[in-house]
Amino acid sequence: MNKDPMQNPKFKRSAVQPEQAQQLIMPYVKQLGTEQVPLTEARGRFLAESVRAPHPYPHFRRSGMDGYALRSEDTRGASTDQPITFEVIDAVPAGSLPNVPLRPGTAARIMTGAKVPDEADAVVMLEMTEKQEQDGRTWMTLKREISAGTNLTPVGRELQAEDLLLEAGRMISAGETTVLATFGYHQVQVRRRPRVAICSTGSELLRVEEPLQDGRIRNSNTYTLACQVQDAGGEPYILEAIADDLQLAKQRVMKALEEYDIVITTGGVSVGDYDIMADLVQGGSLNLLFNKVAMRPGSVTTAAVYKDKLLFALSGNPGACFVGFELFARPAIRGMLGAPDPYLPHMEAVLGQDYDKINNFTRFVRGSLQFKEGKVFVHPAKLDESGVMITIKDSEVLIVIPPTSTGVKAGQLVTAIRLPQGG
Template sequence: MQRNQDLDKDKFQRRALQVKEAQARVTKYAKLLDAEFVPLSQSCGRYLVETVIAPHPFPAFNRSGMDGYALIAADIEGCSSDNIIWLQVVDNIPCGAVPSVEIRTGTSARIMTGAQVPGGADTVVMLEVTETRETDGITYVGIRKAQAAGRNITPLGFELGPDEPVLAAGTLISAGDIAVLAAFGVHTVKVHRRPKIGIFATGTELLEVHEPLQPGKIRNSNSPMLEALVREAGGEPVMLGAIVDDLELARSKVQMAMETYDFVITTGGVSVGDYDVMGDLVREQSTEMLFNKVTMRPGSVTTAAVRGGKLLLALSGNPGACFVGFHLFARPVIGLMQGSLYPYLPEWTATLGEDYSKVNNYTRFVRARLEIRGGALFAYPASIDESSVMVTIKDSNCLIIVPPEQRGLTAGAKVTVIKLPGEIEG
C-alpha cells in the first residue's frame, strides 16, 4: 500500500483515486467480527456465520395437501358420478395426529390438510368429490371421480432432504429465512456481531437538532442521517456529537473512538479550508492514509485512513456528498464486517426519464428517483443535485452513474444506476 510519503508533497497531499480502487482500499480493512448466538426472534437482519444443514427431511412425513380422504388410487379406477365406488372409513386423522391403521384395499381415512398420510395410501381425494353414508354403524365414503396416485400428497423430504444445506453462511436473514429456521427447530442462530460505529461531526457552525437557529449557524443534520444509514446497513451507531474546528479536540476524540469502536465515521473538516481539521489529522504520522481524494462528484474530498488497524472514514460535510460517500464506502465495510455475501448495493440498468446536461471531469453519482412506467424502469435525476443540497436526498432511491466521458445525457438513454434501499413507485 502507498503510505503518506508516497502522496504528493503539497500541504494537502491529494492524489485522486478511482472509486473502485478507493473501495478496495477501505474494504481491505473490513475485519470480520466475532460470532454470537441470538434468539431466532432477534435474528432478522443479521448475517449467518455458518451454513445451516437440515437435521431431518422436510416435510418429515408424507403430508396431505387437502381436506379429504386418503386411499389407494387403484381402488377408485373407473369411478364417476354414475358409478360411485364406496370405501370403508377406518381412521380420522386431524393435523398433529399419527395414523392409527394402515390403508388396505377397500379402505380409506378421513384426513385434514397438513396431516400425516397413513401408510398404504397413495393419494388424497378432495372432500368436494365425495359423499358419505353409514351402514350398520360403519362409515363409508363414496368417490365419484377417479384420481392418479401421488395427487394431493407432499412426499417426505420433498422440499429438503436430510443433510442438505438450508441457508448459506453470509445470508442476510429475512422473514422467510426465519420461517425455514423455525421449521427445522433452530431456536438460536449463530450470527456475526453487529459492528459498533462511532459517528461524530466537525464544524464550529453546527448546532444540535433541538437548538434554535443562530446567525451563521446550521443544525447538524448529517449525524442523524448517518445514524439512520448505519442502522439500515446493520451496524450499531454510537453518536459522539459534534466538535468545533479544533485539531487537539478532534485528535483526542478520534483516538478515543478508534480505541473503543469497530469503525469510525466523521462528517465535515476534510476539504482544503483553514479549519478543516480532519484533513490535517489524517496526515499525521500516527495515521496511515488510504486516500484523501476520489475521482467522484459529489464527495471528491472523501478521506480514509487507518490507525491501530481500525478504519477511519472522513466524509464531506456537504449533505449530498456525505450521503453518497456513505453508500459507496461505509456501507460495504459494515456489510463485510458481518460476513455479507453482497456488501455492495446492486447496479441496475434504467432508462433516463429527463435530460441531464451537467458535465464533469469526474464520475458523477446523481441523486435520482426510480419509477416503473409501462413495465419499464425509468430514472429521473433530482432537480437540484448540488453537493450542499440536502432536501433532494429524501426523494432519491437511486444514484445515476454518469461517467466523465459522457458530455450530457438525453432522455431515453440507457444509464447504470445504483439502487438505494427503499421502495420504487409503480
C-alpha cells in the same frame, strides 16, 4: 519565516477513481467474531455459518387436501355409472396420527397437513365424494379413479436431510426465518455487528434540540449517518460533536478508534482554515488510504487506517456525506458482516431527462426510478448539489454520469446504483 500554506499536504491531493478508492478500503475489511442470538432477534443479521437440514422436509407423508385417504388400487373401475363405496374407519386431524390400519375397501377422513396412513397412497378431495351414514357406520362413495400420489406430499419433497438450507453470509429476513423456524433453529449463529462511532466536526453545529441561531446549522448529518449505519447492519454510536480544535479532534478520534470497530466523521475535510480532519489524517498516526476521489459530490472524501481500524472522514455537505457513506462506508460494514457482495446493486437504465452539467469527475446523481413500457427509467433530482439535503429523502438511485464535456441526453443508457430502501 512563514511557510507557504499551499505546501500543506491537504492542498496537494491526488484524486483516485471511485472504484480504486473502494479497492483500497477492502483489504482492511475483516469479518468480525460471532455470537448466538434468539431467532426472534435474528432479523437483519448475517449468518456466520452455513445451516443444513437436520431432517427431510416434510418428514412425514402429509395430505394436501381435506378429504379421504385411501388405496388408489381400490378405486379402479370407479365411474359415474359404477361408483365405489368405501367404509370410513378413521379420522386424522392435523397434528394427530392414524388410529387403525386401512384395509382394502376402507378409507380415513383426513385434514390438510395431517399424516397419511401408511397403507394409503392417495387422498381424494372432499368435494369429489358423497357421504352416507347407516347403523352407526360411515360410508363414502367415489365416482372416479384416483391415481397413486394424488394430493399426497411425500417425505423429503422440498428438502432431504443434510441439504444446504442457508449459506454463511446470508442476511436473515422473513424467508430465512421461516426456514430456520421450520427446522428448529431457535438460536442462530450470526456475525457480530460492527460498532460504528459517528462524530460531526465544526463550531457552526447546533444540537438538534437547540433553538436556531443566525449563522449556525443543526447537526443533521449525524442522524442521517446513524440511520445509514443501521440500514447497513452496524450499530451506530453518536459521539459529541467536535468544535474546530485540531488537538481536541485528534484526541477524540484516536480514542474512538481504540474503542469502536469503525469511526465515521462528517465535516472538516476540505481545505479551509478550520477543516481540521484534513489536517488530522496527515498527522502521521494514521495510514492515509486516500483524501480525494474523482467524484461529485464528495471529492474530498477521505479514508485512513489506524491499527486495522477504518476511519471515514466524509464531507460536511449533506448530499456528499450521504453519497460517501453509501459508496465507501456501507460496503466496509457489509464486508465485516460477511456479506458475499458488500456493494449496492447496479442496473442499466434509460436516462429520463437531459443532464446538462459538465463533469471532469464522475457524478453520482441522486434520482428516482420509473418503470414504463418494460424499461427502467431514472430521473435526476432537480436539486442535487453537494449541500442540498431535501432530495435525499426521495432518492431511490444514484445515477452514474461519467466525465463529460457535453452532458448526457435523455434516452441514453446509464448505470444506476440502487439505494437501500427503509422498512
